[in-house]
Amino acid sequence: MTHSSSADQHPAHAPGVPITTVIGDGQLARMMHSAAIELGQSIRLLAGAPHASAAQVVSDCLIGDYTNLADLRQAAAGATALTFDHEHVPTECLHKLIAEGVNVQPGPEALIYAQDKLLMRQKLREIGAPVPPFAAINCEQDIRDFAEAVSGEVCLKACRGGYDGHGVWFPSTPDEAAALVTKLRAQETPLMAEKKVPLTRELSTMVARRPSGEVRAWPVVESVQSEGICAEAVAPAPGLSPELSRRAQDLAVRIAEELGVTGVLAVELFEYLDEANQPSIAVNELAMRPHNTGHWTQDGCVTSQFEQHLRAVNDQPLGATSMLAPVTVMANVLGGANDPAMPMSQRMMEVWRRFPEAKIHLYGKTHRPGRKIGHVNVSGDDVATTRENARLAADFLVHAEWADGMEI
Amino acid sequence: MTHSSSADQHPAHAPGVPITTVIGDGQLARMMHSAAIELGQSIRLLAGAPHASAAQVVSDCLIGDYTNLADLRQAAAGATALTFDHEHVPTECLHKLIAEGVNVQPGPEALIYAQDKLLMRQKLREIGAPVPPFAAINCEQDIRDFAEAVSGEVCLKACRGGYDGHGVWFPSTPDEAAALVTKLRAQETPLMAEKKVPLTRELSTMVARRPSGEVRAWPVVESVQSEGICAEAVAPAPGLSPELSRRAQDLAVRIAEELGVTGVLAVELFEYLDEANQPSIAVNELAMRPHNTGHWTQDGCVTSQFEQHLRAVNDQPLGATSMLAPVTVMANVLGGANDPAMPMSQRMMEVWRRFPEAKIHLYGKTHRPGRKIGHVNVSGDDVATTRENARLAADFLVHAEWADGMEI
Numbered sequence A, B: 001m002t003h004s005s006s007a008d009q010h011p012a013h014a015p016g017v018p019i020t021t022v023i024g025d026g027q028l029a030r031m032m033h034s035a036a037i038e039l040g041q042s043i044r045l046l047a048g049a050p051h052a053s054a055a056q057v058v059s060d061c062l063i064g065d066y067t068n069l070a071d072l073r074q075a076a077a078g079a080t081a082l083t084f085d086h087e088h089v090p091t092e093c094l095h096k097l098i099a100e101g102v103n104v105q106p107g108p109e110a111l112i113y114a115q116d117k118l119l120m121r122q123k124l125r126e127i128g129a130p131v132p133p134f135a136a137i138n139c140e141q142d143i144r145d146f147a148e149a150v151s152g153e154v155c156l157k158a159c160r161g162g163y164d165g166h167g168v169w170f171p172s173t174p175d176e177a178a179a180l181v182t183k184l185r186a187q188e189t190p191l192m193a194e195k196k197v198p199l200t201r202e203l204s205t206m207v208a209r210r211p212s213g214e215v216r217a218w219p220v221v222e223s224v225q226s227e228g229i230c231a232e233a234v235a236p237a238p239g240l241s242p243e244l245s246r247r248a249q250d251l252a253v254r255i256a257e258e259l260g261v262t263g264v265l266a267v268e269l270f271e272y273l274d275e276a277n278q279p280s281i282a283v284n285e286l287a288m289r290p291h292n293t294g295h296w297t298q299d300g301c302v303t304s305q306f307e308q309h310l311r312a313v314n315d316q317p318l319g320a321t322s323m324l325a326p327v328t329v330m331a332n333v334l335g336g337a338n339d340p341a342m343p344m345s346q347r348m349m350e351v352w353r354r355f356p357e358a359k360i361h362l363y364g365k366t367h368r369p370g371r372k373i374g375h376v377n378v379s380g381d382d383v384a385t386t387r388e389n390a391r392l393a394a395d396f397l398v399h400a401e402w403a404d405g406m407e408i
């Protein structure tokens, strides 16, 4: 008996099907793979390490470096499309791949706006999309000037490389802000500042767009952030007026079109009260790939964001985005301060025993405090109960205890 | 750069998660894998060939022979449970594995009734489950006697190894039946005969059962057979009275319990009119694994049969089986007489363009006439439209033409 292992012995792709190369090895690539399998396809992975979330489960898996052109080239060979589970591939590499004939989706001209928070805001201002006041920050004086100009609290951001709140700071005084700028500039971190928005909540609008132009939007969701990390997404966003919902979707569609985004685009939004005390929206961030605020679509929507991304980057007609239940809530499973003694497989069992309707998605990751290791989707008829149940379930997976005190 | 390939380099399973070994390499194993990935797990496969449907996409894939004890033993090493995508593993091998400590689910005492149509009927009669009149057939006289006893048309079946109508015959005269028996017995095919049931339609009830006893049933579906192959499943079975639906579910639960089935059990049923002209049911066949008539659950149900099977064989609490839409129709994609020139990926695009709500599942299989190469699930509000759309979609994937004449 042989272990089917080498690429020749193990032909991971049926003849004639699209082969999508995914750069990156996290949970997004992992969930693209399970979607691809159902479509009769599979993905090819460029992973950093063989034990990474997606690398565990993808049979056509190359281990390499996503900043190395030779590795990217090898991963792209023979693929119908090349896409990403993160936005960190150097655009120079992507331009070279395109020149060699690789079908990169989304392309570097779009991706650059997901890589650089300052460029993104400049572009959005240019196309007339609402963004909070912002400025490039190169020195202490810049941040003092900006703070005075917006006469309020500011938010300092690394232009590149930030995620899950890493790379975002809220200094409480101009002096603190200035000291932070000096420290970060000494580390050569390119910086920008933004007015701290008195936000009422955060929303997220996701759309998918094909190279040939078709665009489809999912319902707008409310996303609940906790210490800079997405903790929860509620679909559809409770109490959002049809008018504002439409405005958010139109905005995301316009951004996708004006920036030439292909695949899935997430537009993170701030909801705040305008001068007339009416809810309004401004863009916070763009992601050009499946996004945490879209995980609910796996169980709450006709077409999941992972399937849609694969269809979009291969320029295939997009799927329906209608919901399967009145409400779907996604709650993230974020590693707690300690990993409880009860094994995760036992925690899953307890959750399923109490909530047979809970859809648990885990990423094959080991515990680390704050690490995204999974999520739970729960669908239901009303927001309060569904939200409560999703939270309880995710919380149990983290702490091995019921937050409402129920005995195991 | 290395191709992550050997078992050591490529640890297909995160630490501490259940590892389910699946014997078999078809689409059922393939779809168990995509379900497992979402649970943070993956499966280990014992496949017959590296290009087989499931072997393409499962990273921990052994190539071997499911009738060879050494191969089975190697595939089972370290697994939390061993299960199947077909019923053909010799029960002797399973008994030996169990003696060595392998957790085989379902066990051989149950599986034998899915392997042998005669034993199954004898057992069902013993527990009082309704089955059509039947008899073991060893010679011409047996079939003549049986035909006379049931005073009607008979159906001859190979006791073992039949599938998709292979191994089922409907001789039109006693002489034809007798000749068939002689021919088949000369080939040493063990035979049984059954009264040909004047069926009004076929139904299927699926349940899942855990070793520790929990059982859950899905809604009863109508299954449409064409030339012995499942062509379509409609959930819930249209026009089925709540009472008969309940009776079918109770029957399946009782069979699971009395036979000690674990994992998913499909009970194929005949619906016929009894003496009082009322619809009644009798069992046709049992399958102890996910089943074609349960594919609709992937998109129409809170818990798919593939996820449920993994949960059940690992003795984890079962998931909710409520429906996500009023109606879900599954239509099989069966290879046509010829493979159209239009590539399958193009056919998918045409189907998606017309039906953005169609969920296409393909198995990574090449064309062969009559071969199951995929299925389409469509959900909707009314049976007629949903059925029509599912049929049109599946038919287009086969013929690259719209059965209703629509131009491409």
Ligand SMILES: Nc1ncnc2c1ncn2[C@@H]1O[C@H](COP(=O)(O)OP(=O)(O)O)[C@@H](O)[C@H]1O
Pocket (backbone or CB within 6 Å): A132, A155, A157, A162, A163, A164, A165, A166, A167, A168, A194, A195, A196, A197, A198, A199, A202, A225, A228, A229, A268, A284, A285
């Ligand atoms: N200008 C702002 N005003 C108020 N809160 C902000 C602002 N910018 C960011 N935040 C908060 O910080 C979180 C993380 O910021 P974001 O720019 O999205 O960084 P990341 O790339 O880490 O997601 C946001 O989701 C929001 O909760």
Ligand SMILES: Nc1ncnc2c1ncn2[C@@H]1O[C@H](COP(=O)(O)OP(=O)(O)O)[C@@H](O)[C@H]1O
Pocket (backbone or CB within 6 Å): B132, B155, B157, B162, B163, B164, B165, B166, B167, B168, B194, B195, B196, B197, B198, B199, B202, B225, B228, B229, B268, B284, B285
């Ligand atoms: N006793 C019977 N009376 C009428 N039709 C039958 C009978 N047995 C089988 N059939 C028809 O043949 C099909 C295949 O028979 P089955 O025993 O289920 O074989 P397989 O193992 O190939 O599925 C059934 O789905 C049904 O349509």
Ligand SMILES: [Mg+2]
Pocket (backbone or CB within 6 Å): A164, A268, A285
């Ligand atoms: Mg953000």
Ligand SMILES: [Mg+2]
Pocket (backbone or CB within 6 Å): B164, B268, B285
């Ligand atoms: Mg059958």
